[in-house]
Amino acid sequence: MTSETDRHTSVSVALVGSGGAGVLTAGQLLLQAAARVGLFGLLTRCVGPQIRGGESAALLRLAGAPVHCMGDSFDAVLALDWNNAERFASEIPLRSDSVVISDAGNGKIPDAMLAAHPVMVELPIAATAAAADGGRGNMVALGILSAMLELPAATVQAVIATALADKGAAAVSAGVASVELGRGLADQAGLRLPVHRDVETNPLRWLLTGNEAAGLGALRGGVRFVAAYPITPATEILEWLAPNLQKIGATLVQAEDELASINMCIGASYAGVPALTATSGPGFSLMLEGLGLAVAAEVPLVVIDVMRGGPSTGIPTKSEQTDLNAAVYGMHGEAPHLVLAPTSIADALFTTQWAVHLAESMQTPAIVLSDQAIGQTTAIINPPANVKFFAERAVMRLPQTDYTRYAITADGVSPVTLPGTPGGQYTADGLEHSPRGTPSSRGEDHALQLDKRLRKIASFNYGVHWADVEGDGAMAVITWGSTTGAVREAVRRLRATGRSVRLIALRLLYPAQPRQMAAALSGVTCAVIVEQSHSGQFHRYLRAHYDLPPEVRLIARPGPLVLRPGELAQRIGNRSQ
């Protein structure tokens, strides 16, 4: 029941080659061509630790309907060479009917690639490229795969013309020629791997990574100041934001370290400009003291943590959902704040935008826990809805005499003055303070401010966005982050076989929403918790904050291997017998 369903609804292909061979470029162009004809899809990149060179692979899954995770196995692998390809073998599972295309004499095929006894096809890729003027192997490969996938030649040509425009007409025509020769090779060999589509859909698509989606969400939410220190796999958020902030008159400052970037954000936001920074585990650890200051001084800001394998330097290029404890519990003292997580690449836009709105509304920091699988995967998606969440801080423009910055209010939110406003002067402070903002170690002041800071986030109405809740039945699968994609597909496959399974994918992790969860779990007798961790951080978090049904099962695996939908459908399905 696993790969059968998979095979009928999507096609997965892998392009493998040494760094510099251009397989990542070819994969990107293939995805662009698919987007132009209205397909959906995903592209993940596998690269070794080398800065340049080494082995690389482009993994694609294309479908007629939106896809949210990589498939169970690959229908075709095309290798320009096999140097060091064994490193990726576990990430490219094959079947006996998978097609492995390679160039004769281009290295020894790794044993792992042969284990499933796939169909082996040899094509003269290098010789074909060499025969053409300015021919390139990766463009021949693009031709082969685009013909197999039945993507129109004109579409591929248009994609090449756009992508190589700044390299000149000769480069474009050489690329087009190579692609044509590749298409000829595929036609000659009779290789076909069409993507099934039920109906012609509106061909308007968006093509972007989760990191870019998060960047756009920040701008749509009203972020106009970003402080940045580069770190894998979050750098693309910052690199996308840098020029785009400039286009709208806003700015990005490159900081000397993450201690600086978080504090620059606090300063900018205190001055009235919504601020954001993005980082990953090691940088996030450095930001925790600053986040505590933002809680105490009630300064809104957003930190996106694109999670990678940890602890310490860990596995920088691979996904893991293991910063949850740090995000929820990492600050010293009692520091109520917001923790959110996107449930898909497209949702990285919504969740980041919502996070800006929430942070500004409640004058507190919001942490967005994205992950490498969301951040660095490129997706073809439907154009995202333009939701109305925007930074709206309660600003006092004409303060009364004796302005009270941290006034005790019913909802805990105290209107803030911005520098420049006469009569609104106050000193923001990490020291505990009286309602006026004056440092205080009195128990009464501490209790009042602790209560107010908690009340802000506890009494807020988060509406329906706290989680994606789908389906019904006595079993619920509870998950979060990028793992949601595979779970969503697994649950749909189970439903297709007549079983009823609910999906609960949390978007708001902190503060917990026990009333909403109780409603979502009404009638559920068994919960399966799915997460990409070793110790089950999400499971423990759920246990700490929610009443779970009598039977709870945990499917937890650390990175870097992704959880695949077929495997999940099987393991969840076993529980629902």
Added chain:
Amino acid sequence: MESPATCPAAKAGDFKSDVKPVWCPGCGDYHVLLSLTKALAALGLRPEQVVVVSGIGCSSRIPAYTNCYGFHGIHGRALPLATGVKVARPELTVICAGGDGDGFSIGGNHFLHACRRNVDLTYIVMDNEVYGMTKGQPSPTTDPCWDSALSPGGTGMSPFHPLVIALASGANFIARAFAGDPNVTAKMIADAITHPGFSFVQILSPCVTFRPDQKGWKDRVRQAPVSETDDPGRAARRLMTDDGFVCGVLYRGHREPYRHMVQTGARGPATDLVETGFRVGS
């Protein structure tokens, strides 16, 4: 917002708050507070146009003692905090203030990069060569032989030379003042605020509690005997060879200040023009 032009001119006293300082009687920081308020008044600024930003330490308590907007942040991070304020709101006057431990030890890296970045703000370090708030430990500017409970017999570490390092890192204005001379210090702070780019003012501010020997500083300080320079080589030679008590503007550079500021009017949900790159198809 009320236009500054319609307000009566503010006096030094208008820049002082009614919060009672935690400082010891005789602390040099009282004089620095006085100098700062005099400087702001002399420049014709209004308290609401000024943001005073600090980290942690005795001297870092200064924001709440002014009637300006203030931010008392976390240890060592005053400069990034101040950078964020100024880049976000270039029209504000931003003063960053603190001590030698906050600025040169835990915040040392930010000091280097604030000098390099050259954002138009003024950094005042009240240097007393000791951690006072934690009751007397050696700081980066402390003599290596100074005995203390934490480092018995002294640290044995070479003292940090803030002005030399500021020069080498690209600071645009480098000055030294003595807290006990508030009128001269006020002029120097005003000069630093007016000068474009990153201005650094080291103020020798005695700690009478943990470094009673510093009461003798008043007899050692003196104004620089030569005119100020914009030649980094000449400034370097002077700074490397002085005894740490020569006061005055010791370097005045002409480097372009940091320019990537948030523009007024950048607010608002106008993000259409950044989205076109994602669209595929008709």
